[in-house]
Amino acid sequence: MFKPTLIASALLSSTAVFAQGPLFEVSSQQMANSVNAAQANMSQLSGAQFQLTSNTASLSLPVDGAQVHFTRKNASLSASGNLIWQGENDNGDSVTLVQTAKGISGTVKTNGDVLKLKPVGAHGHQLRTLKPEQMPPEHQPGHVMPEGPLAKQVSVNNSPSIFAQPQAVADTQIDLLVVYTAKAAQLSGDIDALIDLAINETNQGYQNSGVNATVSLAHKAQVNYTEASSSGTDLNRLAGTNDGYMDEVHGLRDQYGADVVVLVNDVNGYCGQADAIGASASSAFAMVDYDCATGYYSFGHEIGHLQAARHNPENDPTNSPYTYGHGYQDPSSQWRTVMAYNCNSGCTRINYWSNPNKSYNGTAMGTTTRSDNTRVLNITSPTIANFRSGGTPPPPPNELENGQPISISGANGSETLYTFEVPAGASNISITSSGGSGDLDLYVKYGATASQNNYDCRPYENGNNESCTDTRAGTYSIMVHGYNAYSGATLVASYEQSGSDLPIEITESNLSGSQGQWQYFTVDVPAGASTVDVSTSGGSGDVDLYVRQGAQPTTSSYDCRPFRSGNNESCSEAAAAGTWHVGLRAYSNYSGVTLNISVQ
Structure with a gap:
């Protein structure tokens, strides 16, 4: 399923606003691949574990003996509190990394290849190249998913003319309960990171394609369940309410208001399965193999079935509930959308849903008559997003x-x-x-x-x-x-705090930033104050100081901006009661700067 990638010199190197350690030395070991029992190379760090921060400006990954450089596009925290770092480069390559206490997991797209990164052991990481021709089938041979009540209702109650101009609801949020088995948690290397990455990739695919919906993690939990020999059995047990298998998920779903339930497990030779095409609240269940969930986008694929999306028409010619509800494949250019099966010649699955109004390398990504999954998802997502109504919110802090x-x-x-x-x-x-x-x-x-x-x-x-x-x-x-x-x-x-509000003395140390980046600080100045003194000093690089009363400063709006070379700048302003804003803007990369604010 994966081509071995040998990492000879380093797992990760980075350029960040904080000083980073030297490149990590690694050795190569062998590790079994669970889907097809093939062998893949594992890279083992010999030094301290690499740490990302939201301020990491760039990093490099070793791919096929060369360092591929990425600059930060976005950094955010997941619903679980884990850092998600997204980067890109001028060649159109991209990377999404999730950092948890166990290490770094992620998906890398470079030079037409998709690679997966996961932690192994105390300080080890494995980097593997996804080979589409070696991926297992999406579903068991002969498996036919029934059409759920949502699909049947849509098919009966709506004529095709109604959908000529579908009215999508912006920002529809589908809440997920994601449960997982002990085996999936063990084999994934970091199940928390895998779940965060799967949700991030699904939302990125929606955004890429014009799907006006997002999936959100309502809750995650491990279930006390051992996989059966048949993936269909696992799915039936997940959806069953009183069969003695995973019955607790139904209480969790109600408690956390989850519209859809997804089981991450070790599927026997297949990537996943959904309970219905166009689900109802009682059939909104899907499962996905841990090794297909990310990078191959099977997590979003199985949820797509619940949203009434079908495979490409070459593999699934069924025209209900939507004649245009299929995925799309382009064998000549060797790519396919999220819902499409592999081409005979081998096609890489890309994180897009079929949409004739979107193009990939100049080629339309669907057709108006057969392949427009985006249209389907925009129609059905609002219904699915109301299968549950919010659940019990956590108590306030x-x-x-x-x-x-x-x-x-x-x-x-x-x-x-x-x-x-x-x-x-x-x-x-x-x-x-x-x-x-x-x-x-x-x-x-x-x-x-x-x-x-x-x-x-x-x-x-x-x-x-x-x-x-x-x-x-x-x-x-x-x-x-x-x-x-x-x-x-x-x-x-x-x-x-002293008996008087004055003086106020604030010091921020070891501040850093990359070129063009802003950092903001505030101080509430009481009545009776006479001066507001602000200064920066020390460190390296070049930071510019901005001070403004009542609003954040900009490059064109400020009360004081010394605009000197280096980091030694100061402002002294007559005090007026209210909030004063201090902005630090990186004229070039800087680090080790101290900010002092004094109100007298």
Whole structure:
């Protein structure tokens, strides 16, 4: 299924706004491929694990003995709190990487090839090239998916003329419950990253094609289930409500308001299966092999069946519920869309849904009469997005008051969120847990929700005595995780502030940025203040300082902009009560800069 890719010198190298370590030395080992028991090369890091950040400006991956360079296109956090880093280069290559505590997983598209990256072991990563001619069949031979009530209703109640100008609903959100088996979690290398990557790729395919919908992770969970010898049996057990197999998924679906349920497992020789073409709420179930879910886009493919999309007409000539509801393949150019089967000559599956109004390398990606999956998805997605109505939202975070201790207890594996607001001018900021029995872990994140994959501070000590400190004014998110069950512990967050609001002194250290990048800071100036003094100093490169009262500064709107070479710049303004905004813009790459804000 995969062509071995030998990585001879490094797994990843990067250029980031923070200094990175040297290239990693790697060795080559062998690892079995689960789908066809073939062998694939594995690359093993000998140094510390590579770390991405949202500020990583560029990175290189070794492909066929050469380093392929990518620059950052976008960096964001998934619903699970994992970093998703997307890059591209001038050759049209692209990469999507997901970083979790286990390492880095992702999909790489370069020179017409698709490669998959996943962590293996403590510091190992495996990079494999996807070979479409070696991929297993999408479904079992002879498998015919029934048309669900949604498809039948559409087919009976609507004439073709109604769909001449389909009215799609923008930003339709389909909420997913993704469950997985222990075997899929083991073989995938990092099941959390795989799920985040599958959702990201599905949404990217929608965006590429003009599908006005998104899929969103409502919840994920491991099920206590061992795969059967038949993938059809697995799917029937997933959808069954009282058969003694995975019955808990139905309660989870209702609890989290999931419109669709997807099982990630180790399918025996096939990529996946859906319960219906055009599903109802009771048949909105699909399963996908962990090794086909990403890079080969089978995760989105199986959901597409539930949305009433069919394969290409050469392999599936059925014309209901939509005559134009098929995928598309172009054998001459050797590519095919998400719903299409492979060509006889071998066609790479690309992350696009058939659409005659879109082109790929100058060729239309569908036809108006037979192949327009995009049109189908825009019609059916609003119905599917209302199979469930939101579920029970998680409780809001608990707000901590300055210096007021609270008693906390939690079960093994529990996660409880708190927030803490720190005003401007505060000092000696600390968040501490102590006492009681058991073992809790403290996770603290400034300006975003804390999680096991997203934190600024995690002491990770035995027992309950843990502490984090910081210097920044603003909102802190605190997550207490039960490493083991704990009880009778104390949690307290505190800061110190002088009796007067003045003076206010704020220092931000070790700031970095890439060319053209902005960073913003604010300070609330009280009545009675006389001056606002702002300065930058130290480090390397060239950062420009901007100061403005009442709104974020821009290159054309500001109260002060020294605009000097290097990093030593300062502004002194007569104070007026209200919010003052400080902007740092990278005239060129800079690092190690210190920002000081003083209000007198």
